[in-house]
Amino acid sequence: MTASSLPDRxxxxxxxxxxGIHRGLPxxxxxxxxxxxxxxxxxxxxxxxxxxxxxxxxxxxSAQLGSLAILAAGGGAGAAIVAGILLxxxxxxxxxxxxxxLRGRALSRAAFAMPVVDASWAAASAGxxxxxxxxxxxxxxxxxxxxxxxTVVGVLAGSALGDPAKFGxxxxxxxxxxxxxxxxxxxxxxxxAAGGGAGIALALTPVAPAGLPILVAAAAAIVASRMRx
Amino acid sequence: MSAVWITxxxxxxxxxxxxxxxxxxxxxxxxxxxxxxxxxxxAAALLAALVIVETFGDGRSLVIDERVPGVLxxxxxxxxxxxxxxxxxxxxxxxxxxRAVF
Numbered sequence: 001m002t003a004s005s006l007p008d009r010x011x012x013x014x015x016x017x018x019x020g021i022h023r024g025l026p027x028x029x030x031x032x033x034x035x036x037x038x039x040x041x042x043x044x045x046x047x048x049x050x051x052x053x054x055x056x057x058x059x060x061x062s063a064q065l066g067s068l069a070i071l072a073a074g075g076g077a078g079a080a081i082v083a084g085i086l087l088x089x090x091x092x093x094x095x096x097x098x099x100x101x102l103r104g105r106a107l108s109r110a111a112f113a114m115p116v117v118d119a120s121w122a123a124a125s126a127g128x129x130x131x132x133x134x135x136x137x138x139x140x141x142x143x144x145x146x147x148x149x150x151t152v153v154g155v156l157a158g159s160a161l162g163d164p165a166k167f168g169x170x171x172x173x174x175x176x177x178x179x180x181x182x183x184x185x186x187x188x189x190x191x192x193a194a195g196g197g198a199g200i201a202l203a204l205t206p207v208a209p210a211g212l213p214i215l216v217a218a219a220a221a222i223v224a225s226r227m228r229x
Numbered sequence: 230m231s232a233v234w235i236t237x238x239x240x241x242x243x244x245x246x247x248x249x250x251x252x253x254x255x256x257x258x259x260x261x262x263x264x265x266x267x268x269x270x271x272a273a274a275l276l277a278a279l280v281i282v283e284t285f286g287d288g289r290s291l292v293i294d295e296r297v298p299g300v301l302x303x304x305x306x307x308x309x310x311x312x313x314x315x316x317x318x319x320x321x322x323x324x325x326x327x328r329a330v331f
Binding site: 026053081112114127128172175177181182189195200201210211213220225 | 232236238239251252263270272275276284295296299314322325328
């Protein structure tokens, strides 16, 4: 479905952008709820303004929730920054993957690279190693305001709501990634890459710092690429 | 400056740098075919790892809590072709009920 749900590459950018926005709407709702739980958890540790600013300038659930966990446990800025960088190191791999699909000047390539988040990158993947950049930006369009507004709501309503886990919001994040995985995995090699990535994450989580298991899971793609399709 | 603001600023800069390195350094050049076949498979490997860490991870340990029935619900729902938003929100509802009951 990944390949077939993408609009044809010959369609004008406006059409592909709009198709992406349509695709991103349910993600926007999901990230709104995840951001709200981030806001609830962040307020006692970071205050009112910093979590909102962070959602505007960092715009990354894994890095924000990961660094928050360290600040909340009394860790210093150094440890929180390292954890956040490790958790977002996958963006390096995603950017390298996206690069050949971007044309034009450096500034225009940067403009397409900055809106990359997991859901948009995965949704815009055509499955053959190429990406539709306009569709990618479109999928991010509903997610950015969803993320920022969710944070504002969480920070402001936090004390009234209580523990976000009470509402099952901690299950939203993995279910969200699972939905993306379901659309991505087609064929033997992708199944092997997913199985390998899951196995690496299971094996490394108890022994490696947060973020590293996800990054090392990329090695499963290298191994699976040696299989016959 | 407080630890909180240093973290916010450093992670904003680092995240942008991580996103930009590939597109700015590689530009529109194509990757060699071998690298391209790895790239095709990256999303599957990274997403599967994210699912595992977000379902079972609790700091540096693996735990089984109410997230597991929630994610199982999402898996069954997605398998049956239920719309993504229903499957994902359903996972939260199942996890909340599980937590309330057990």
